[in-house]
Amino acid sequence: MGRNKSNFVDLCQGDFGRKTAYTGVAQITTENVVQVLSDTIGTHNRNRMMINYLYRYYKGDQPILYREKLVRPEVNNRVVENHALEVVKFKAGQIYGEPIQYVCKKKKADKKINEQVDLLNDYLDEANADARNIQLGIYQSAVGTAYKAILREDDWTKDRDLPPFRIFIPYPGDVYIVYSRNTGKAMLSVQILKDEENQQYYLCYSSNQYFKIKNGQVTVSGINGFGGIPIIEYPNNHDRLSDVEIAITAFDAINKYQSDRLNGVEQFVQAFMKFKNCEVDENEFLKMVKLGAISVKDAGNGVQSDVDLMTAELNQSESQVAKDDIYNNMLIVEAMPNRQSNTGGDTGNAVYLRNGWDFAERDAKLVEAFTKEAEKASVRIILNIIRKTSNDVKISTRDFDVKITRNPTDNMLVKAQALDYLFKNKIHPLIALITCGLFSDPQKVYEMSLPYLGTVYPELANPDAEMKKAQELIKDFSQKSIQNQSATISSTGEE
Structure with missing residues (x-):
């Protein structure tokens, strides 16, 4: 290579x-x-x-x-x-x-x-x-x-x-x-x-x-x-x-900015020395540098001699502003959150939206669709190998879904409060578990929690009958959510 x-x-x-x-x-x-x-x-x-x-x-x-x-x-x-x-x-x-x-x-x-x-x-x-x-x-x-x-x-x-x-x-x-x-x-x-x-x-x-x-x-x-x-x-x-590659020119520009800024500092420190109207040979110059002092004489006839450093310092503050602008635009192109600090008074959701985490989440969902499709193709091969060897997993990809979990603990207190509010208002526990967004597998959480939920909800005392009812509820809930989203998109398009 x-x-x-x-x-x-x-x-x-x-x-x-x-x-x-x-x-x-x-x-x-x-x-x-x-x-x-x-x-x-x-x-x-x-x-x-x-x-x-x-x-x-x-x-x-x-x-x-x-x-x-x-x-x-x-x-x-x-x-x-x-x-x-x-x-x-x-x-x-x-x-x-x-x-x-x-x-x-x-x-x-x-x-x-x-x-x-x-x-x-x-x-x-x-x-x-x-x-x-x-x-x-x-x-x-x-x-x-x-x-x-x-x-x-x-x-x-x-x-x-x-x-x-x-x-x-x-x-x-x-x-x-x-x-x-x-x-x-x-x-x-x-x-x-x-x-x-x-x-x-x-x-x-x-x-x-x-x-x-x-x-x-x-x-x-x-x-x-x-x-x-x-x-x-x-x-x-x-x-x-x-x-x-979508932001590679920005990466190159940031590298160039940072390298040139260091060049500017080094060139300022190692500036050339200018001798005006005087001659100094190399050996004499080295002696003067070693002593840390330089002595020159006027050339006469009214001509003044002088020694000076040729310096031109790069404006570091303006360079930093330009570099930060490139970096921030790179973050926008990449749909990545920025590093802005909280100035006070913001809620968790405000910071989430302001700093770009919402855009990062939406971008990840676009990649997620391709990943799920490929992951199911991979699992089909894995299940076929298992069938021909141990034969202890007898399901197909129609029996399960691929779940990609991201940041399940974000705004955890808000989600827990929402779950508690839904429970208190007699929303079905499975619907509440799905809506709050706390769990990657709300159905399994519901099944494992049935013995405890039964102490709060007497109607859940029969888990088998309740599970069938819950499955029907979640199916209806999903279909209505899709219909509402479609209606929203249609109305937005008409406007």
Whole structure:
């Protein structure tokens, strides 16, 4: 890999985002897989250049480090304020900072399904899914897309704690997915690997087969037993734009401002000495510098001699204002909250809105939709592996929902007060638990709390009958909420 000596705009020529590889074939077979690979590898190679650049940029390899200075080249500070790292860590934390959970969504209460969903969550915990997801989130934010590979665990046995599957996050520059041009369906995954002799080959998976391609030929092929393509793409957004590249020119400008400010200070301290109407040889000058004093004589004939420092100090306060303006605009583009302090008198919600946390939340919801879609595709492969090994999780993705939790303790006191108010006004407990926003899985909280709620609400003494009633209530509540939102949008559009 090279160094990021040039800027990103020159590299991508203004064509931002990662390109998607498409094919027009209806089915991938042994006869056409090499041609499909040949037709799409060019798209990936272009993406790979951008991915390498952006990932190195996120880690701190930025163009300012290679800047050359023509005037006084010895005063050339190169400072990286790695705000790209700040952005990527914030964005990854928004989605993957809290563990992704699977929660039951069945209309009818089913204790067995809840137990099965809990068992699936336990499997993922043993597979260190949280750590792998954080790694995936960093790739996703830094380069615009990421991939999750679900593999079989070769060391799995029924008597060991290891799950029968393993989660692997490959480097995005070594993987890509080929999609159908007509339907948008994932047709083929391609991994660029090296064998024991350091020879490159391609490992490809379609929904039914796998292929090992080397030197333009299929050397190995067989049936894909995963029940689908075991490598799933997690795009950062529809255009696969990186959170780094959308503000990369601002990052470069901040680096330049900070480096030039240090240059200004250093040039002021190491200012040139000007001798007017007098001659001093090098040895004499060094002696005077060592003594810390300089003595000169007038040249005569009314010509005055003088020694002075050539200084021009940079206005640091004005530079700071310009730098802060760039930084604040970068935060707006990235939908990140600022660091403004509370001046007093603000409520928690006022600070939440003023400092940009509301915009950050809305932006995270846009990424969340793509993450949920990819996460369900990953779980389908995991469930298929479990069925063929331990066979103790017998549910499908229709039985549960993907729950991404963010900041559950924000305004916790306000939420708790709202819950108490709803309880006192005889709102059904399940509706109250969902509305207050305190819990990532309000249904499970409701089920676990039924014995205690029954002491407050005698009508909850029969949990089974009450759970059926609660499920019907929550279904109606969700439908009415959607209808109200649709009505609001329609009325706003008419206005």
